[in-house]
Each structure stands twice: as C-alpha cells, then as structure tokens.
Amino acid sequence: MLNTEIEMNIASDIFKLLGHETRLTILKILIDHDCCVCEFVDLFQTSQPSISQHLRRLKDNGLITEERRGQWTYYSMNKRYAHYHFIVNILNLLPNQTQKLKQLKDTRKQCE
Numbered sequence: 001m002l003n004t005e006i007e008m009n010i011a012s013d014i015f016k017l018l019g020h021e022t023r024l025t026i027l028k029i030l031i032d033h034d035c036c037v038c039e040f041v042d043l044f045q046t047s048q049p050s051i052s053q054h055l056r057r058l059k060d061n062g063l064i065t066e067e068r069r070g071q072w073t074y075y076s077m078n079k080r081y082a083h084y085h086f087i088v089n090i091l092n093l094l095p096n097q098t099q100k101l102k103q104l105k106d107t108r109k110q111c112e
Contacts, residue, residue: 023054029097034076043104
C-alpha cells in the first residue's frame with residue numbers, strides 16, 4: 001500500500017497553492033492535458049502575466065513541469081513530485097474540466 005501520509009507543514013503549503021481557484025483549475029486540467037500559457041489565457045479570459053504568475057508559483061513549488069516545443073513552453077503535472085498522489089487524490093474529488101477542455105479544443109488558437 002502506498003504511504004500517502006505527509007507532514008502538516010507540507011500539507012499546509014500545498015493547500016496554500018491550491019487555495020486559488022485559477023491554480024486549482026490549472027492543475028485539474030493538467031492532469032489530462034498539457035497546455036501552454038496562451039491556451040490558459042484564452043481559457044480563463046485573463047492576462048498572460050496573470051497566468052504566468054500562477055504557473056510560476058506551481059512550477060517553483062515543483063507541482064508542474066515545463067517543456068519547450070518549438071517556440072512555445074508547455075506545462076504538465078509533475079508526476080515525480082514527492083506528493084503527487086496526495087494532490088491527485090484531492091483533484092479527483094473536484095468536478096472534471098471536460099467542458100473547459102472541449103472549449104479549449106473548439107476555440108483553440110493553438111500555439112504552433
């Protein structure tokens with residue numbers, strides 16, 4: 001059986017990161033789909049600097065990774081993050097983001 005017990009201070013830090021709806025939604029989407037900043041900007045109808053700040057916080061804390069593909073940087077969940085299963089268990093309790101992913105696919109101004 002996988003030991004999912006973590007220290008209170010680590011759980012507290014994770015909950016602080018998850019405490020913003022945008023970051024929480026970003027992570028929920030990244031479970032199933034890699035995205036670049038431009039896709040999140042379109043999805044959330046917000047500014048690129050705002051999305052970049054959220055992504056930076058998630059990346060700086062190790063929850064997501066980035067990969068360069070041509071001129072674009074794509075973000076994905078960091079499956080090697082020490083507490084990945086803890087976060088996924090939380091995210092699995094939330095509503096799926098299928099509609100947002102469909103919206104992204106339908107209106108995709110793909111970053112290519």
